[in-house]
Amino acid sequence: MQCFLESRDGQHEPVTLPDGVPVVLGRGPLTRVTDKKCSRRQVELLADYRHRAVRVTQYGVNPTSVEELQLHPGDSSTLQDGQTLWLVNGCYPHTLRFLPAPKSPRRSLLDFFSPKRRPLAKGEEGWPSKRPKAPSPPEEQEEEEEDSVVAMKLRQLQEMAASAEQAKGGASCPLQGEPSGPPPHPRDSWEEHGKLLVFTKEGVMPSAKVAGFDLDGTVITTKSGKVFPTSPDDWRILYPEVPRKLKQLQREGYKIVIFTNQLGISRGRLRPEVFKAKAEAVVEQLGVPMQVFVATGTGIYRKPLLGMWEHLCEKANSAVALAVQSSLYIGDAAGRPPNWAPGHKKKDFSCSDRLFALNAGLPFYTPEEFFLGWAPAPYQLPPFDPRELDPQGHLYDPPDAPLVSPTPELVVAVGFPAAGKSTFLKSQLVPAGYAYANRDTLGSWQKCVALCMAALQEGKSAAVDNTNPDPESRRRYIECARDAGVPCRCFLFTATLEQAKHNNRFRDLTSTGHISVTDIVLNSYRSKFVEPSLSEGFAQILRVHFVPCFADAHQEALYRQFSEG
Numbered sequence: 001m002q003c004f005l006e007s008r009d010g011q012h013e014p015v016t017l018p019d020g021v022p023v024v025l026g027r028g029p030l031t032r033v034t035d036k037k038c039s040r041r042q043v044e045l046l047a048d049y050r051h052r053a054v055r056v057t058q059y060g061v062n063p064t065s066v067e068e069l070q071l072h073p074g075d076s077s078t079l080q081d082g083q084t085l086w087l088v089n090g091c092y093p094h095t096l097r098f099l100p101a102p103k104s105p106r107r108s109l110l111d112f113f114s115p116k117r118r119p120l121a122k123g124e125e126g127w128p129s130k131r132p133k134a135p136s137p138p139e140e141q142e143e144e145e146e147d148s149v150v151a152m153k154l155r156q157l158q159e160m161a162a163s164a165e166q167a168k169g170g171a172s173c174p175l176q177g178e179p180s181g182p183p184p185h186p187r188d189s190w191e192e193h194g195k196l197l198v199f200t201k202e203g204v205m206p207s208a209k210v211a212g213f214d215l216d217g218t219v220i221t222t223k224s225g226k227v228f229p230t231s232p233d234d235w236r237i238l239y240p241e242v243p244r245k246l247k248q249l250q251r252e253g254y255k256i257v258i259f260t261n262q263l264g265i266s267r268g269r270l271r272p273e274v275f276k277a278k279a280e281a282v283v284e285q286l287g288v289p290m291q292v293f294v295a296t297g298t299g300i301y302r303k304p305l306l307g308m309w310e311h312l313c314e315k316a317n318s319a320v321a322l323a324v325q326s327s328l329y330i331g332d333a334a335g336r337p338p339n340w341a342p343g344h345k346k347k348d349f350s351c352s353d354r355l356f357a358l359n360a361g362l363p364f365y366t367p368e369e370f371f372l373g374w375a376p377a378p379y380q381l382p383p384f385d386p387r388e389l390d391p392q393g394h395l396y397d398p399p400d401a402p403l404v405s406p407t408p409e410l411v412v413a414v415g416f417p418a419a420g421k422s423t424f425l426k427s428q429l430v431p432a433g434y435a436y437a438n439r440d441t442l443g444s445w446q447k448c449v450a451l452c453m454a455a456l457q458e459g460k461s462a463a464v465d466n467t468n469p470d471p472e473s474r475r476r477y478i479e480c481a482r483d484a485g486v487p488c489r490c491f492l493f494t495a496t497l498e499q500a501k502h503n504n505r506f507r508d509l510t511s512t513g514h515i516s517v518t519d520i521v522l523n524s525y526r527s528k529f530v531e532p533s534l535s536e537g538f539a540q541i542l543r544v545h546f547v548p549c550f551a552d553a554h555q556e557a558l559y560r561q562f563s564e565g
């Protein structure tokens, strides 16, 4: 028996629903849904093969429907074989299919899977608006025929995955749910993907359920008692419970994976061979086949960013889809405050493990909670939460002020580096004809003043895109506007220091040609900052808020991850 959720409008390949393993679906690459009304974690689906049904639980804000029944957040309902699930707001219909062993198809695959059907909205002709009638024998036959075609398509995908693996010299890896089951990893191996190293121990099995662990402070600690190891063999297993618990997880079908940040490697403080030998020795001592992901530098692989997790999902689990809600992640960088438990005086050095789990949607535990059964400790998340930014938020205050002036003016930006000044001015003012002055590109503030003066004399407006933290830096432009006889407005960008740091990291990851801003530069802005005031000579001060807007879903997914612990 196999169970699939099939996109009725052919938007994506059928999603496998393993028996008893919760699968969370929503906006994202799996469903190809980009609609913001659909949460990334819209519904949880739990298949029950014995009753040929799936329990649907809504997590998202907007309604998911099971046939005619509209759910609310937290509601659950049962989806039966052949029934339709509308992912959100009556859109994105999916049919539940339980398949017996595949039969040989009587129809071409292409008949069923292509050409792509146009997405239909709920109620539109061609989609059931009511529960389907009890199938009569001919309908049953028709359904069986489609079923076998779906099954064959899946088999074909499996064969493609297997032959791709073979072509790479790896083992053939059937998709999850096939009777033969994926084979274990044949031999110990290391792979390198830029700033990512991956060790796979002989015998590792792919699985939908992953038990992920941080390394230092979670699975091992130093023998010396120092915070940092004093030599390559300065390590020991953190708690005696660790190997026992890992073996139990393995017996329960979890794949054990370690995710570790080792910035020292790219900083030249730790030789990769030395760390590799240590990782292999730790795995050996734990006595369980596992994978070890090592982020050797900054960038997308470094926790809390999801590069390592995504690599596991996409390239290192033999095409077996991961069930995030049934997986878990354990780490000691959990944002716990000082004295979080008796005898634990120090606060956690960071929150990056908890944030990594939050970014991935993984259930999270500290080592003490997981291995020792302690009660959850208090913790603090960073002050800036990229998940909370509202794309419908209002852009500036006061809201009744004109954004663009019909008569010439000079606009002076004030804000942290990476607050979003250039993006805003280039998208809002430059298209309206404002000349644009930026010290980074022109080279000096004198050249900025000259460019503004020239534009104003031509009867054009101008905008100055510098941080301008204090009255002295702003005065040059106020005087320039006064000399030209035009008003000068201040656009104060309200993004906080924490958000500016996040934006800066995002910019480093997504664009080239901009020098990364250091914390020293950001802190220098903060210490120089003097709130702009009308008394400096501004005609108006507009407070400009950061309203997120992204080129595509991939960029948004990256921006909305916590990027530093």
Ligand SMILES: Nc1ncnc2c1ncn2[C@@H]1O[C@H](COP(=O)(O)OP(=O)(O)OP(=O)(O)O)[C@@H](O)[C@H]1O
Pocket: 415, 416, 417, 418, 419, 420, 421, 422, 423, 424, 466, 467, 503, 504, 506, 507, 508, 510, 511, 517, 546, 547, 548, 549, 550
């Ligand atoms: N509204 C927005 N939505 C999403 N991302 C944004 C938005 N505004 C800016 N960003 C991103 O934030 C980063 C910093 O933005 P930007 O370069 O505009 O800042 P800035 O204040 O001009 O920086 P600097 O002073 O260092 O030149 C960029 O990666 C940009 O793509």
